[in-house]
Amino acid sequence: MVTLFAALILQASWVTAQNPQPQNQPVYLPLILRDFCAEETLPRINVPEFPANSNIPEEYFGQTAIAWFGQVTPSKNYADIRVGYNSNLLYVYLAVFDRSLWYDMSPSAERLTEWDAxxxxxxxxxxxxxxTSSWRFVAQLSSDPSPAYRAVYRGSTSGWQKITTSFQAVPGWRGNALNDDTDSDRGWAMGFSIPFSSLGLASAPTSGQTWRMAVIVHDRDSRIGPPVGDQSxxxxxxTHNPACWGFLTFGLPSYTSNRPVVGSVTIRRPTQNSPLVPDADVGAAIENQCPGDEYHIWNEWGNRNYGKAPDFNVQNQSDVADWPCFAKYYITFPLSDVPRHKIIVSATLTLHQFGNSGGPGQARSSWIQVLTTRQDWGENNITWNNAPLADENIGGNWVEPLTTHPGWPGVARHWDVSYAVAKAYARGEPLRLILYSADSNYHSGKYFVSSDTGDWNAEGRPRLEVRWGEP
Known part of the structure; x- marks a missing residue:
C-alpha cells in the first residue's frame, strides 16, 4: 500500500511538472487509480425490480436493496443507501445520521456541496x-424540494458539464431545527427518482446489466463553515474517476445446480465457549435498545461491542430520528468441512426467532436481507463503526412478528444462501454474512438466538446446511 501511494505521489509530481495546471485544477491519474480500484475490491448493489409504474417509496420501501457507509461520531456521518427500480425509473434513497443540519438559504449550483448534500x-x-454515459446528480438538504437545491452534470472527455434533465430529489429531516447551533438533530434524508429516459435510455436496463455507481455525503456543521468532510x-x-465507483447490477443474483446431492454438512457452534461460528450484533443490540442519551448515541453507541450476547436484533425503519434503534448482525461460518473439488448444490441459513420489538399488534413483517463481506472481523471488538462494509446483497426473506413467546429454541427462519456459499467455497474462504433490513415501519426489530446462547439451547444456535455434488 505504501508503495502504491508513493507511486501516486511521484506520478502526480511528474505530470504536474511536465504539464503545468491552472491553480486548483485536478490532476487525473486514471491508469494508476484503475489498478488501485481493482474490480474485486469494489462493492456491488444488486437492485430488486418492482412492478411497472409502482410507487417505490410508498409500496416497496422495505424491500429495496440496502447498503451503508460512514460512521456515527460527533463529527462524522453515517448513511444507509436504499435502491430499487421499475420499468420507468431508478430510486436511490439516503438516510443520513447527522447531529447538525445546515443548508444554504441562497443556493447556487456551484456551492451545493458546501452544505449538507x-x-x-x-x-x-x-x-x-x-x-457521456456518466452522470452526476447533486441535491442539497433544504426545507422544501425546490429545484434551486438540485443540479445535474453529464460527463465528457474534458470533465463534467452542467446540463438540464428531469429528476426528483425529495429531502426530509428530523431534529430540533434546520440551521441552528444546538447540535441536537438526528439526521436527514434524500430520495432520488431518476427516469431512465432522463439518462438517454429508451427503456429500463435488462436483468443482469451492470452500471457504475457511487454516493458522496457532504457535511456542514455550522453556519460559517467550512464543510466538515465527505463520507462515500x-x-x-x-468524483472524476468511475473506475473507483462501485457496481449497480439490475436484478438479484440467483444460483442453481442440477447435480445430484452426494454429501451434506450442518455447521454451527458446538458449545457455548467454542470459537467456531463467531457472531455479533452491532448498533441497537437487545440490551441497548433505543437509548436516548445524546452523549451516548453520538459518542458511545457506535463503538459498543456485543459479541458475547446470547441473542441479537435486526432492525431499521424509515424515520431517521430513530437510528439508535437500528441493528445489524454479522456471522462467519467456516467451510472447511465441505470437501474440496465439489460442486455446491444448495445452502440454507437457519436462525431461531424468539421475539420482536413493539407491543401487541404494533410489529409488522420484515424483509430481512442477507449480504456478504470478504473482510474478517473479531467477535470481541466488532462495533457499528468498525464493522466491515458489505460486498453485495444477495437476497432476503420475510420474517413475521410473534404475538407470544414460542418457547425455546424459537421459531426457525430460513434464508437461501447458495449463491454466497458457492462464491466463498470457490475462493477457499469462510462464509461471512451480514443481516440487515430496509424496513419502513416502526417496531421492526426481530430478535434471534445467537451462537453464544447457553448449551441448554444449542438447537437454537445459527446453523448453515450445505449440500454438494460431484463435478
Missing part, C-alpha cells in the same frame, strides 16, 4: 472513464 454518481455503460460509498470513490 448528496452527490449521486452513475455510469450507465459501466465504464472506467468519464464519458465506496470509501475510495472519486
Amino acid at each position: 448528496v452527490t449521486l454518481l452513475l455510469d450507465t455503460s459501466g465504464g472506467t472513464f468519464l464519458s 460509498w465506496p470509501p475510495i470513490a472519486a
Whole structure:
C-alpha cells in the first residue's frame, strides 16, 4: 500500500511538472487509480425490480436493496443507501445520521456541496472513464424540494458539464431545527427518482446489466463553515474517476445446480465457549435498545461491542430520528468441512426467532436481507463503526412478528444462501454474512438466538446446511 501511494505521489509530481495546471485544477491519474480500484475490491448493489409504474417509496420501501457507509461520531456521518427500480425509473434513497443540519438559504449550483448534500454518481455503460454515459446528480438538504437545491452534470472527455434533465430529489429531516447551533438533530434524508429516459435510455436496463455507481455525503456543521468532510460509498470513490465507483447490477443474483446431492454438512457452534461460528450484533443490540442519551448515541453507541450476547436484533425503519434503534448482525461460518473439488448444490441459513420489538399488534413483517463481506472481523471488538462494509446483497426473506413467546429454541427462519456459499467455497474462504433490513415501519426489530446462547439451547444456535455434488 505504501508503495502504491508513493507511486501516486511521484506520478502526480511528474505530470504536474511536465504539464503545468491552472491553480486548483485536478490532476487525473486514471491508469494508476484503475489498478488501485481493482474490480474485486469494489462493492456491488444488486437492485430488486418492482412492478411497472409502482410507487417505490410508498409500496416497496422495505424491500429495496440496502447498503451503508460512514460512521456515527460527533463529527462524522453515517448513511444507509436504499435502491430499487421499475420499468420507468431508478430510486436511490439516503438516510443520513447527522447531529447538525445546515443548508444554504441562497443556493447556487456551484456551492451545493458546501452544505449538507448528496452527490449521486452513475455510469450507465459501466465504464472506467468519464464519458457521456456518466452522470452526476447533486441535491442539497433544504426545507422544501425546490429545484434551486438540485443540479445535474453529464460527463465528457474534458470533465463534467452542467446540463438540464428531469429528476426528483425529495429531502426530509428530523431534529430540533434546520440551521441552528444546538447540535441536537438526528439526521436527514434524500430520495432520488431518476427516469431512465432522463439518462438517454429508451427503456429500463435488462436483468443482469451492470452500471457504475457511487454516493458522496457532504457535511456542514455550522453556519460559517467550512464543510466538515465527505463520507462515500465506496470509501475510495472519486468524483472524476468511475473506475473507483462501485457496481449497480439490475436484478438479484440467483444460483442453481442440477447435480445430484452426494454429501451434506450442518455447521454451527458446538458449545457455548467454542470459537467456531463467531457472531455479533452491532448498533441497537437487545440490551441497548433505543437509548436516548445524546452523549451516548453520538459518542458511545457506535463503538459498543456485543459479541458475547446470547441473542441479537435486526432492525431499521424509515424515520431517521430513530437510528439508535437500528441493528445489524454479522456471522462467519467456516467451510472447511465441505470437501474440496465439489460442486455446491444448495445452502440454507437457519436462525431461531424468539421475539420482536413493539407491543401487541404494533410489529409488522420484515424483509430481512442477507449480504456478504470478504473482510474478517473479531467477535470481541466488532462495533457499528468498525464493522466491515458489505460486498453485495444477495437476497432476503420475510420474517413475521410473534404475538407470544414460542418457547425455546424459537421459531426457525430460513434464508437461501447458495449463491454466497458457492462464491466463498470457490475462493477457499469462510462464509461471512451480514443481516440487515430496509424496513419502513416502526417496531421492526426481530430478535434471534445467537451462537453464544447457553448449551441448554444449542438447537437454537445459527446453523448453515450445505449440500454438494460431484463435478
